[in-house]
Amino acid sequence: MKVLISDKMDPRCVETLEANEGVVVDVQTGLSADELIGCIGEYDGLVVRSATKVTAEVFAAAENLKVVGRAGAGVDNIDVEASTRCGVIVMNTPGGNSVSTAE
Numbered sequence: 001m002k003v004l005i006s007d008k009m010d011p012r013c014v015e016t017l018e019a020n021e022g023v024v025v026d027v028q029t030g031l032s033a034d035e036l037i038g039c040i041g042e043y044d045g046l047v048v049r050s051a052t053k054v055t056a057e058v059f060a061a062a063e064n065l066k067v068v069g070r071a072g073a074g075v076d077n078i079d080v081e082a083s084t085r086c087g088v089i090v091m092n093t094p095g096g097n098s099v100s101t102a103e
Helices: 010-016 033-042 054-062 078-088 096-103
Strands: 002-005 025-029 046-050 069-070 089-092
Touching: 010 025, 025 054, 033 054, 033 078, 054 078, 078 089
Parallel strands: 002 025, 002 046, 046 069, 069 089
Antiparallel strands: none
């Protein structure tokens, strides 16, 4: 399984994913919309924060994509309707910032 991380993440995210046998992680931050559309077809998974916009055009080009993981609350930067049409699961981590917010 090949996973693209397109936004800045804690290095532990990469370590956690790569700890799974057969998972290859590629970190490419700061991609333009066209660059993301151009490369997304080779990935099975995509991990984003809020900077990456996962549009209908991205899903149309994502022939192998199975899951989009949003590191954070909300999925307003992901076209969930398009993901549903393409059979791609969208997940998020709604409680991920609660500890740092409380601190």
